[in-house]
Amino acid sequence: MALPQAIKVNNLKKAYGSKRILDGISMKVEQGTIFGLLGASGCGKTTLINCIVGTKKPDSGDVWICNYTPDGTNINDLTLKLGYMPQELALIDEFSIKDTLYYFGTIYKMKPEKIKERHEYLAKLLDLPDANKYLKHCSGGQKRRVSFAVALIHNPEILILDEPTVGVDPILREKIWNHMKEIVNENRTTVIITTHYIEEARAADVVAFMRNGKLLSQDSPENLLAIFQKESLEEIFLSICQEQQYELQNEVPATQNVSQSSINSLNESVIDNYGSTDELRKSSDKEKKHDKGISMSSLQLHPYRMKALINKNWKQFYRNIGGILFLITFPICQMWFFVNSVGTEPKQLKLGIVNNESMTTLCENFDWNSTAIYEDNDCHFRNLTCRFLNYLEHPMFDKILYHSIETAIEGVKHGEIIGVLYMPANFSETFEERIRLGKDSDDWIVNYGELKVYMDMTNKFTGVILATKMFDLFTKFQEELFQECHLQKKISNIPIQENYLYVKKDAPLTISVTPGMAVLLVFLLGSTMTSQIIIKEKLDGVWDRSIIAGVSSLEITLSHLSIQSIIMLVECIEVFIMIVWTLNVNIVGNYLLLFFITYLAGVCGMAFGFFVSTFCQSLGEANIFCTGLYVPMTVICGIIWPIEAMPVFLRWFSLFLPCTLGIMSFRNVMTKGWNLWNFQVYNGIGLFMIWTIFFGIASIWLIKIKR
Numbered sequence: 001m002a003l004p005q006a007i008k009v010n011n012l013k014k015a016y017g018s019k020r021i022l023d024g025i026s027m028k029v030e031q032g033t034i035f036g037l038l039g040a041s042g043c044g045k046t047t048l049i050n051c052i053v054g055t056k057k058p059d060s061g062d063v064w065i066c067n068y069t070p071d072g073t074n075i076n077d078l079t080l081k082l083g084y085m086p087q088e089l090a091l092i093d094e095f096s097i098k099d100t101l102y103y104f105g106t107i108y109k110m111k112p113e114k115i116k117e118r119h120e121y122l123a124k125l126l127d128l129p130d131a132n133k134y135l136k137h138c139s140g141g142q143k144r145r146v147s148f149a150v151a152l153i154h155n156p157e158i159l160i161l162d163e164p165t166v167g168v169d170p171i172l173r174e175k176i177w178n179h180m181k182e183i184v185n186e187n188r189t190t191v192i193i194t195t196h197y198i199e200e201a202r203a204a205d206v207v208a209f210m211r212n213g214k215l216l217s218q219d220s221p222e223n224l225l226a227i228f229q230k231e232s233l234e235e236i237f238l239s240i241c242q243e244q245q246y247e248l249q250n251e252v253p254a255t256q257n258v259s260q261s262s263i264n265s266l267n268e269s270v271i272d273n274y275g276s277t278d279e280l281r282k283s284s285d286k287e288k289k290h291d292k293g294i295s296m297s298s299l300q301l302h303p304y305r306m307k308a309l310i311n312k313n314w315k316q317f318y319r320n321i322g323g324i325l326f327l328i329t330f331p332i333c334q335m336w337f338f339v340n341s342v343g344t345e346p347k348q349l350k351l352g353i354v355n356n357e358s359m360t361t362l363c364e365n366f367d368w369n370s371t372a373i374y375e376d377n378d379c380h381f382r383n384l385t386c387r388f389l390n391y392l393e394h395p396m397f398d399k400i401l402y403h404s405i406e407t408a409i410e411g412v413k414h415g416e417i418i419g420v421l422y423m424p425a426n427f428s429e430t431f432e433e434r435i436r437l438g439k440d441s442d443d444w445i446v447n448y449g450e451l452k453v454y455m456d457m458t459n460k461f462t463g464v465i466l467a468t469k470m471f472d473l474f475t476k477f478q479e480e481l482f483q484e485c486h487l488q489k490k491i492s493n494i495p496i497q498e499n500y501l502y503v504k505k506d507a508p509l510t511i512s513v514t515p516g517m518a519v520l521l522v523f524l525l526g527s528t529m530t531s532q533i534i535i536k537e538k539l540d541g542v543w544d545r546s547i548i549a550g551v552s553s554l555e556i557t558l559s560h561l562s563i564q565s566i567i568m569l570v571e572c573i574e575v576f577i578m579i580v581w582t583l584n585v586n587i588v589g590n591y592l593l594l595f596f597i598t599y600l601a602g603v604c605g606m607a608f609g610f611f612v613s614t615f616c617q618s619l620g621e622a623n624i625f626c627t628g629l630y631v632p633m634t635v636i637c638g639i640i641w642p643i644e645a646m647p648v649f650l651r652w653f654s655l656f657l658p659c660t661l662g663i664m665s666f667r668n669v670m671t672k673g674w675n676l677w678n679f680q681v682y683n684g685i686g687l688f689m690i691w692t693i694f695f696g697i698a699s700i701w702l703i704k705i706k707r
């Protein structure tokens, strides 16, 4: 009498790009048997197992486990019946062995006492190290045994094991096989096992050889040995591998080594097992698609699983001291660098002075009171160049004396100084004449009555800052001089009265750059933190393993985001403290609103990081993506240059990005005191929210389609 089937696979097909890995695989595993899946490395065993457990989506074909079709119905019951050990360890390095078993046990809805009991039993069976030993301190073989213990913790009805005995010594390997035979006999557990130790598969009830995306055989080891007329499974496997090698190299079917007729007869026997060739063709014609699967189990939320996940993430976080230090110190360091390098006035800029009036920059015997002598309603100037040089006693200038304009300009050309201030020999007299004659001044008076500046403008920032400072100081010098001479002090200024609202003209540039810096920094922190944590979890295999254990993608994501939201809160507080305390910015708006905007930027960054984690395959790739994006965002979002300077399409693109409007909102609240109901402010906040929702939905959709 045929035994009930625990797993049935029908006409499964799967390709990666144009490379077909599974080419219509059909198999059935009877309840209470061990099914050994053998095949050369890279033939597709793991892919087949992934399709069975639902972490990979087949292109076509069907899988039934315990009479459940993987359409999502009763998926919780199914995951509780399934024990899975992936090829990679899929364990959490920051966990101890006890933590690991408690984490998976809780997900499997086990009570703590039951987990303890199973832990003690499995520790003896698998010779597990001390329960408190951290996995990062375990050897490869020890980790593998822990991974096996995880698969067994809830005493599942079905065990799917991808190379469980790799790196395990022969005595323990025998123990594992004895245990499998015991649970198969006593509990009617069903086991699918892949292994590279071919001879150990002799203990299986059924052995299947896989080649070129097909199963060549499914029979008891004894029958296979008889059909192939070989002494050992190893020999059969060797023959099949050689045949595959030959076919791959010559692109023609091999006829030596393995008798093709024996393979053909095996293929026929496989088909017989499943019904007529016509029936198979019919089911293949249906090309049923897996709409859902274990990993699609949904968007469910269960408190006990959320608790286990949050507990896991929290432990992972606080046990990673390096990570904590980085997350806490990075915003402080970044803001400190910013405060000390952007926006403040440059210092000690080398300015060449050619003073033909007194031939010195120090003006040793210079007497301030004798530079403007007011008598008989007239004013006489002397040594004004020295008077002006006193105004240049400013941290921005490092005055260097040159004796001729030619050598000074040479100095600029050789990079010794960045500019020259030329003061003509009879500057004081001609300047006096220039004021006295006014509109009647001759050209030579105008010419000799002015200072000349030659500036290296290759670095426009420094050039403009230095020139502007000099002009401002000259204006001050002139106003005070006129005042001493009882002249209208503003008469020779440009006739434009400047009035500055909200921020003073001489306020440091830092005030304009701070909003962009703060918003982009937390966005970057959020995106890198989330993408790194999620991708690491996926690469470690913990994501898939948790999902196979019944956790939904939504639960994993939300549990991560809840811990990361707290970290983000701390980082935003740090950034905020740095802005308030170190920047000396006069914040006129609501602090809470500013903090809210900063935090929203961080949350939007986290959503973006989640999105990045759905398509980046490695930590490096995600890092490049997140930090690489930071550079163009700094340029496009109007932080260092007004977006009004961009071509129209780029301006619109900039406004469409998550951070541009948010930065403007931050700036307007900070400097103008606008509130939440201001159109511009809620626009920025709204855009953050829209992007956050978009990234969230797009990520969940990508996770669904990317299996």
Ligand SMILES: Nc1ncnc2c1ncn2[C@@H]1O[C@H](COP(=O)(O)OP(=O)(O)OP(=O)(O)O)[C@@H](O)[C@H]1O
Residues within 6 Å of the ligand: 016, 021, 039, 040, 041, 042, 043, 044, 045, 046, 047, 048, 087
């Ligand atoms: N995500 C993927 N994208 C593209 N190709 C893949 C992917 N995963 C696996 N492959 C390729 O599919 C083939 C089958 O891989 P699979 O891991 O299923 O083999 P395997 O039989 O389990 O190998 P091994 O015994 O070495 O573990 C290999 O050639 C592998 O390079």
